[in-house]
Amino acid sequence: MIVPVVILSLLSALEVTMRPFPLPNGFVCPYCVSDGSIPCKASDTEQCIGASDVCYSITVYKSGGIILRTAGCSTQDICKFGNYSYSLKGEDYRRVITCSKAKRP
Template sequence: MLGLFPALALLGALATPAGTSRTCPDCSLLGNCTERTCPHAQDSCLFSQMQLENGTLIKNGSCVSPRECREGVYALTYGPHSSFWVTMACCDNCSQVTQPEAGPNGQPNGMKCHYCSGDKLAPCDSTRVMNCTGHQTVCVTLNGTWSGGSPQILKGCATPDFCKLQVNTTLGLETSGFHLMTGPECNYGPPTPQPEKRGAN
């Protein structure tokens, strides 16, 4: 199972000097949020919510410049009981941002993807195929790290927003989210059949 617990550090936020009237949520690991004032050069609020595979919901805000305020819903299922999602929204009133309906509990949508997870020492070349559900309509392979840890590979059903991400993008806060070492590999069609592996004689 992928070690997602380092992502709990997602809430670690640096104090921001006052400069404008724009505020942004600053949340603790317990989910308690206060408002902090953003500096003049970073007068937009990027609000992130992230749900780990164990159901833990992490949320926090980040003061950013308007050009850094990107939005999207990123949901990935890389096994029958292994999934996570991140939603990022630019908001004036972040308390009104709702959780996405992009998880793995929706109805099958007809898409099928190979799925697996692992590290660089155990290549993720699974022949296992899963049925995608809900808004997860593309097959995605991600190469990256959690909180600067060891390289990880995730492969499975995902929402199309993943395919817009660039190399070196971080899902969540820069200091502790999932950092992409390469751009996402996306496939909008059915999975390519792979030859069965045979044991040594």
């Protein structure tokens, strides 16, 4: 499947300097990993660690339908990737990234 490769390459391209054992920093974000067939639950959250102070959401669409959704904590670096559309083997894909400031509970 091509989509996990796209997400993994996106995430591995981030250059984040972290301590060996990053500690929770008091921020929380909505958390989700879904193939699109299961909706994300608003009640699912994760504690941010280290320098992570941004909540991100990445949604990948294939020919109009959602095929991957992920959300969680990150640094501002992930927001720099922005939205992106491409075609592969006759299928149209679109990646949408949204970012917001993480909140303290």
